[in-house]
Every structure is written in C-alpha cells, then in structure tokens.
Amino acid sequence: MLVGKRGRPRTFDRTVALHRAMDVFWQRGYEGASMTDLTGAMGIASPSLYAAFGSKEKLFREAVSLYNEVEGRVPQQVLRDAPTAREGIAGWLRHHARAYLDPARPTGCLVALAATTISAENEPVRQFVAECRQADVADIKRRLDRGVESGDVPASTDTAAVAEYFYAVSLGMAVRARDGVSGRTLHAIAEAALVAWDQVLDAARD
Amino acid sequence: MLVGKRGRPRTFDRTVALHRAMDVFWQRGYEGASMTDLTGAMGIASPSLYAAFGSKEKLFREAVSLYNEVEGRVPQQVLRDAPTAREGIAGWLRHHARAYLDPARPTGCLVALAATTISAENEPVRQFVAECRQADVADIKRRLDRGVESGDVPASTDTAAVAEYFYAVSLGMAVRARDGVSGRTLHAIAEAALVAWDQVLDAARD
DNA sequence: CTAATAATGTATCGATCGACACAGAAATGA
C-alpha cells in the first residue's frame, strides 16, 4: 500500500537533468532559456520535464537552489572558515574573480545575471532572484558581525553597508565577466576593492 | 524632386515615442519588453513603429543611444569638468547613487540591466550593450589618463584597472537599486568605493 | 485637378512560447 517505486521508472537522472537546466539558465537567463533549449540540454521531452519539475518557473527555482549549493559551497566555506572577516571576504571575492571566468562553466554568476530585467508576467521570478541576492548580502554581513564579536572588526562598523559594498563589487565583476574582460582585470577589481579595508570600515559607521 | 515631406505626415512625435520606448526597455530589458508593451507606451500601432524605426532591435539601439545622451550627459559632464580625476569620479559615482533611485524614472541603469542574459538568437543585442559598457569604462579611463597628464594621478597608475573597479561598483549599484535597496545603502556603497582613493591607485600599477 | 508618396488602422501572418492530452510502455502489488 505504501507509495514506493510503483509505475514505470524514470529513464533519466533527475539530478543530472537539473544540472543541465541550471547551465542553460546560467547561460541564457530565465526568459532567455526556452523550453526547447531546456529539454534539449536535459535530454528529455517536455512532458517528462513537467512531470518531474512542475513548470518552467519551478524548474528555475530548483536550478537556482542547486546553483547556490554547488557554486556557493566553496566561497561560503572560505567566508566562514577564514580566521578574520577581512580574510574571509578577501577569499570570497578572490574566489569569484576566478570562478566567474572558469572555462568549464558559463561566465559570471547565475544569481547576478539571470533575471535583472524581466517581462511583467514573470516579475515574481525577478523578485525571487532579488531575494537570493539579499540572502548573499546577509551572509557577508553575518561574517562581519562575527568579526565584531571576535574583535577583528570595529564595533562601530555599519556591517550591513560594508556587506553591500563588497557584494556590489562582486555583482559588477559578474557583469564584466560576461562582457568578456580578462581574468587579470577581474582580479584587479577584486584587489582594488580589498586594498583599503580599514578605510572602508571606517567610512561605514552606524 | 528633392525628398521633402511628401506623403501623409506622422501623427506622433518620433522623439517622444522613442523616449517612451526607452522607458519600457529600461524597465523590462530587451526581451522582457514585448511589442505590445512598446506600442502601448508609445501610443502608436505596430506598422507605425516599423515604418519609423525598422525593427524592435533597431528601436532598442536607438533607445540606448538616447539613454546614453539623456541620462549620461550630466554624469559625463561631472566626470569631465571636475578639477581632478578623483573629484570627477567621485561626482560621477555619487550622481549614479542618486539617479538610480530617481522616483521619476525606472530604477537602476538601462545599460547595466537590460541585456545581461539573452536568448541565443538575440546574442548580438547583448554584444551591443556590452560594447556600451566598455565605452563607459573607456570614459573613466580617459579621465584618469587626463589626471596623469595634469599630475593629480600618479604616472605609474594602471588607469584601465582603476576604471574597471569604479565601473564595477556602479554596475553593482544598478542591480541593487533594482532590488529595492535604499538610497542610504546606495550612497554608502559609493562612499566605501571612494574612501580609499590613494590605496586603490597604489594597488593598481602597471 | 491628378499622380505620387507616405503614414494610418485593421487584421492578420508564420513561428515560437509554455504547457498538456493521450495512448502506449514499463514497472509494482495483489
């Protein structure tokens, strides 16, 4: 009686297919990725996609979640495990300078690029991605707050503002990566953002 | 014999219509703006649009040119006329911190947001906008080079890298503006980017 | 006046969009 694996089993790996969909959304954005693009890359027909994921929008949301897990794991770990907030953020930003031009993946960042502008009917999708960006900023802010607790960040620091600053730099790097700038350029941007840590923190006070 | 104003005259102002189209592309991006959106905002029917502008893509390119002229005039003037490169770039960035949240216009920047990702068939449009961004970076670089000539920027400075840094910050500000952050946040990002002028220039050397 | 030119409004075009109906195939449970 218990629901097990009754019925005809899937002929494709759901996780593999989701990875393929993630790559398409990463390359083309939400609206730029057609169902034909998606089913082609996923190696399945349209009804299989709908049976497994529900709709294009639900597939996108799952793909973004997967992106956050897979592509975000290393930089988040760097951010978390570094001995100071400064080293954590520096490692996080330098990671992105490399990752955004990784030849094995689409350039730039899915969350930064995939839905900055959108048609009126898909506005909820833009909203969703905007919330993902907000969550990323919150991650950086939390690391700065931890730095305040452990003493490597001044207590008077407006950690939210500092987090917004470094996140804005990473967003710009993602756009410029997609534009085709060199890794040297991307790293120069990151180093310029990081060079004046003390002044940046000093300028941002509550 | 000379081609004058023969034939039935237009019943709409081409420039006004182009302004309306610019607003739609600014709000929705290239692919997010449908012909229905455009003709509705422009107050004309589809055949009039095609007669006056040729195609959606040509209309977009004209709209971007108009955007660069209208919205870019003030910040470019600030950048150019300031006594030093530092003051020029500071004024340029602070202008954007204000303009990106102007309640009378769509938030953020058309060139930063309108075509970061796109379907395969419209790739030339993304390329075009990418070239616009490259041109913006070149403007900043030229101002820094002038600073080198006039002595307010060290001769050893990698002006291209510094220009990329400040432009990346402005791109991130545009995305975050669209996300709905406050003007206070946007200004904090700008000030954080500007506070360490000497260190940024010192870090970027040839 | 007439001919030529050009823009307008209506009414679509073929293509593609995201989504799904339906029949057949492949598994399980009784």
Add this chain to the structure above:
DNA sequence: TCATTTCTGTGTCGATCGATACATTATTAG
C-alpha cells in the same frame, strides 16, 4: 495473471511573439 500506477513519445493546444499585407487617408509635386 492482471489491475494499478507512473513515465515516455508523439502530437498539438491556445496564446503570444515579432513582423506585415492591404486598403484607406492625408499630404505634396506637377
């Protein structure tokens, strides 16, 4: 065995995409 369940492949749905055909209207040139 055979009813039940679930996925697959074919085919296509209505809606919308960007773009036009066509007849009409408004203007200028001669």
